[in-house]
Amino acid sequence: MTSPIAAHSPAFAFLESPLDRAEHLRDHADGLAARWPRSRVVVVDAEGRAAADAEGGPLRLEGADLACAATGGDPCASALFLGLRGDEAWFAMRADAVVADIAHWVDLRRAAATWPAVEATAFAQARAVLHWQARHRHCGVCGTALEDRRAGWLGWCPRCKLEHYPRTDPAVIVAITDGERLLLGRNAGWPAHRYSTLAGFVEPGESLEQTVAREVFEESGVRVRECRYLASQPWPFPSSLMLGFIAQAEPDEPVVGDELEDARWFTFDEVDAALRGASPEGGLLLSPSISISRWLVSHWHADMAGRRGR
Known part of the structure; x- marks a missing residue:
């Protein structure tokens, strides 16, 4: 039986209202510069937090509001181009690269739960790429400082001529059932009674199905018979793609x-x-609704409810 949840778009963070990435504009510096004054800019600090207003909502900053921290510098030249929303261009910048009056900052988990989807999704995109830029400033082959090209999406080595692209780490996350029950695990640092679906990174030379079986057995000793892909979620903490x-x-x-x-x-x-918020004291506490983990649990629950005629 097909779960009713599967008939709809997955309900978790960082999927809804994505920008048109407009990849063809990344090589057009003059065109991006012309859009810069009226563009939206997501400013992210060294801790991965975004600029916010006094109430914790997204702070609306336009290119014209910002100056470059480097004397005489052009802020647009060092900005990451995120994409377009209609005719409006969106960029991202590191906080230490701009001069702006920003008093409040919000982390991505809070933004995912409280911000409008378009701002939260753009923040996730910005955080992931800016994190990669900050930690990949030199060529991994020769050590030469990389040059940012293609509006921030390419690190180019002037010595080796090698091209370096933003990193994404694939990981599986799995709702495991024996036909009647759901297997969940917990890490030691989580809140009391919090359990979640099992997850782990894909290793080189491994299929996703092999990763599922290996990770589940390594973490729990439970043997997987078969698995089926359901959905994915970008998870920029710092650079994962969760494959559900x-x-x-x-x-x-x-x-x-x-x-x-x-x-x-x-x-x-x-x-x-737990899904209804009716667990007794000391009962099961699930992951928040921003995560694909919660959605996977809900998917299993809906399928089981359908089979039980609920």
Whole structure:
């Protein structure tokens, strides 16, 4: 039976209202400079927070509001071009590269939960690429300082002539079921009673399906029989792409090692109460709704409810 959730767009952060990335404009410096004064600019500080207004909402900054921190510099020349929303260009800049009166900052998790989707999604895009830029300033082959090209999307080595592109780290995240129960795990640093779907990074030479089976077994000792891809979510903490699966597994008793503090099977009724916010004190606490993890749990719950005739 197809879950009713699968018939709709996934409901989690950083997917809704993406910008038109307008890749063809990245080589047109003059055209971008002409758009700069009336553009929207997302300013991100060294901790990955975005400029906000006094209420914690997105601070509307335009190119004309900003000056370059380097004397005589052109702020547009050092800005990352994010894309277009209609005719409006969107850029991102590091806080230390601009001169602006910014008193309030908001982290991406809070923005994902409270900002309009277009601003939160643009913030996620900006944070991921600016993080890559800040940590990839030199060529990994010869050590020469890279030059930013293509409106911030390419690091070019003037010595090796090598091109360096923003990094994305693929990771699987999995709702694991034995047909009746859902397997969830928790890390030691999480709030009490918080459990989530299992996840792990894809290794070189490995398929996504192989990663699912390996990660689940490594973290819980549970054997996966088969899995199916459902959806994905960009997760810029700092540069992951979460690839969501549902997996059928053996009803093995979970055994955790160094990666998790605990893993256990949860019944439909326990998950149902957690999703409704009706768990008793000390009951299951799930990941927030901004994450694909929560959506995967909801997907499993909806499928189980359909099979039970609820």
